[in-house]
Amino acid sequence: MTSPKGNSVKNDTSPDPLAAEDLPTTETSNDPPTGPVRRSARSKKVPANYEAGIIISGPKASLLTPSRSSRPKRKAADMAEKTIAANSDRILDEVIERMKPGEHKEWAGWVELESDPAFFNAMLHMLGAREFKINEVFGLDDELLDMLPNPVFGLVFLSQYTTEESLGEKRAGCPEDLWFANQTTANACATVALMNILMNTPDPRFGNEMQQFKDETNDALPPRRGHMLDTNDFIRGVHNSVARRLDLLSEDLILQSKYEDQHKSLQRNKRSMKGNKKTSKKASTTNKKPKKVDPDACNHYIAYVPLNGKVWELDGLEANPLCLGEHEEGNWLGRATEAIQTRMAVYENLTYNILALCQSPQxxxxxxxxxxxxxxxxxxxxxxxxxxxxxxxxxxxxxxxxxxxxxxxxxxxxxxxxxxxxxxxxxxxxxxxxxxxxxxxxxxxxxxxxxxxxxxxxxxxxxxxxxxxxxxRDYTPLIHTWVRLLSQAGVLKGLIKSVG
Structure with a gap:
């Protein structure tokens, strides 16, 4: 039989095994079809890799759902989930494992230090600078400053970091008789400030490692001193001695997140510049927003030291030191506290802390x-x-x-x-x-x-x-092992339910 469009149609008398249960029931008739035979435009090719490897043709084939393994992306995700699940315990054990003796020196980063005199005094002890002591300054009044052990070699001013413009400061080059190091890495400002004071103390008696560092950096420029400090395993290990492995990993993640955010910001700026090429310079400058102080900003340490009748502000993030002027004999603290009070008056919404490096009472x-x-x-x-x-x-x-x-x-x-x-x-x-x-x-x-x-x-x-x-001391491995044993014994669920 030939259809009106000339398509050849063959009579297939073979029984369809799915017809009885899937096709709708109609009245039977021996009359030949009166209209053209319509065929679906959908592909009759059945996808491979069905569950159990069954390939079925006919109307039933379109109702089957392929297995998850037939989707390449889903298959990769499944494999990743299985890999993570299999390695999660091992990775967790490695993360919370007890720190090895030399691991602090091997880690190339710096952790953020809190302004605790006990931590700084312990650092001085480990650095081999045992003739010095850090004391907390509770106020800038003369009575409170007189309570500090004499002599006072320097002040460490701690405040939240701000990117505001400098306060009309004119900074010259670094004098040869002043030891000043730039900060070349994140979170090292506490040790940089401490070194900027220690290295300017008269006739200090250090341990072998500190004395060697002083001798090697005496003739270096501030950026070079900062780099030599950053790469000194002994000093960096002492700085990081209070950190646990989770602290080190956290700092790595924070640094990676900052890098990714900065990279995304640069990409957005590039796209914005391409889309606004016709924007005039005048319009772009008027749209700038004033900088604001981030209330969650990280802390920053600045040192103040006397040297040869003058008082110096040593900020590692600045290219050069700042001379605050000459001081009266035996009263350099007055000149330094005046500069500190000026900073505190400008940035009223910031928090502050002041430490003093003094001679140890011992x-x-x-x-x-x-x-x-x-x-x-x-x-x-x-x-x-x-x-x-x-x-x-x-x-x-x-x-x-x-x-x-x-x-x-x-x-x-x-x-x-x-x-x-x-x-x-x-x-x-x-x-x-x-x-x-x-x-x-x-x-x-x-x-x-x-x-x-x-x-x-x-x-x-x-x-x-x-x-x-x-x-x-890190009790994390002990706590993790104890919780895992409770979970394996089936006790943890009961404890959680009782608390909830």
């Missing part, structure tokens, strides 16, 4: 004790042959082992110069044994006071070390 106490024992030994030498002199020799009390507790030796005590006031009293012709005994009693009371203060300073130092050691 140094002055040891020096005071050596002078005391030298005076007592001088009195004992003057009246030892007098029958009325019954007091013991100071070296029977301050034996060599006892002196070593204060990092002193008998030779250091013998070479200690006597105060002029003491010499004036003892060299008089009317100086009697009774006066010498009263003076010895006063020196004995002073010795007891010095020993008490020294023991208190040692306790404060040990407390700072214990605090940073406690921060270094």
């Amino acid at each position: 140094v002055s106490l040891v020096d005071k004790l050596a002078t005391n024992v030298a005076c007592a030994q001088n009195l004992d030498t003057l009246f030892r042959l007098n029958p009325a002199w019954t007091l013991p020799s100071p070296f029977t009390i301050f034996t060599d082992p006892k002196l070593s507790e204060f990092n002193l030796t008998r030779a250091q005590v013998d070479s200690k110069p006597l105060p002029e006031s003491f010499v004036a009293k003892t060299r008089g012709g009317d100086f009697s044994v009774e006066q010498a005994q009263r003076m010895m009693n006063e020196l004995s009371l002073e010795q007891q006071s010095i020993e008490t203060d020294y023991a208190e300073e040692l306790a404060n130092h040990d407390e700072a070390i214990a605090k940073i050691q406690g921060r270094q």
Whole structure:
């Protein structure tokens, strides 16, 4: 039979196995069809890879849904999910695993430090700068500043970072006698500020690593000093010693996120510039919004130091230091606090904190004790042959082992110069044994006071070390293992339900 359009149609008398259950029921007729036979334009080709590998033709084929494995994208996603599920426990175990001894030095980044005097004092101890101590400044009044241990070598001013324009500051080049390093990496500003003070202290006594760093950077330019500080494994390891592995990973993720945001911002700016080529310069400048201070901005440390009769502001993010002017002898803090108060007045909505790098009281106490024992030994030498002199020799009390507790030796005590006031009293012709005994009693009371203060300073130092050691302890692996055991025992669900 030929259709009106000339298409050849064959009579297929083979039974359709799906016809009885899928085709609608109609009245049967032996009459031939009166109209043209319509065929669907849909493809009769059946997709491969059906579930169970069955390929069915006919009307039923269009009702079947292909399996998830027949979709390449979905198949890749399934494989990724299975891979992540299989490796999640291993990855988590690696993340929360206890830090290895040298891992802080191997990590090339810097963690953000909080302004805690105990952390800074522990850092000074580990850096080998044990003659120094960080003290918190509770106010800029003269009475509060006088409470700081003397001498004060520098101030560390902490505030939230702002990208506002500088306050009309004119910065010249860095003088040769001033040690100043630029900050060349993120989160290192605390250590940069600390180094900008330590390296400018007169006649410092450092450990081997710090002394080597000072010798290597003395003749370098500020950017080079900053780079050498950034790549110094010893100093960076001390800075990161309070961090756990999760802190290091968090800093990596934050840095990656900042990079991606900056990259997207640059791409948007490029597209915007291409779309606005006809925009005049005048219009583009008038559309600029003023910069605002981000309330969640990160903290930034700035150092203030005296040097050769002048006060300097050392901001590692600036190319050069800022000279604040000359200061009166012994009153450089007044010039520095004036500049700090100016900053605080301009940025009223920011938070602040001030630390002072001072000489450790242990140094002055040891020096005071050596002078005391030298005076007592001088009195004992003057009246030892007098029958009325019954007091013991100071070296029977301050034996060599006892002196070593204060990092002193008998030779250091013998070479200690006597105060002029003491010499004036003892060299008089009317100086009697009774006066010498009263003076010895006063020196004995002073010795007891010095020993008490020294023991208190040692306790404060040990407390700072214990605090940073406690921060270094990571209980995350223990907690994770305990929670996993609870989950495997089926107890965790019950605990969650009882709390909920």
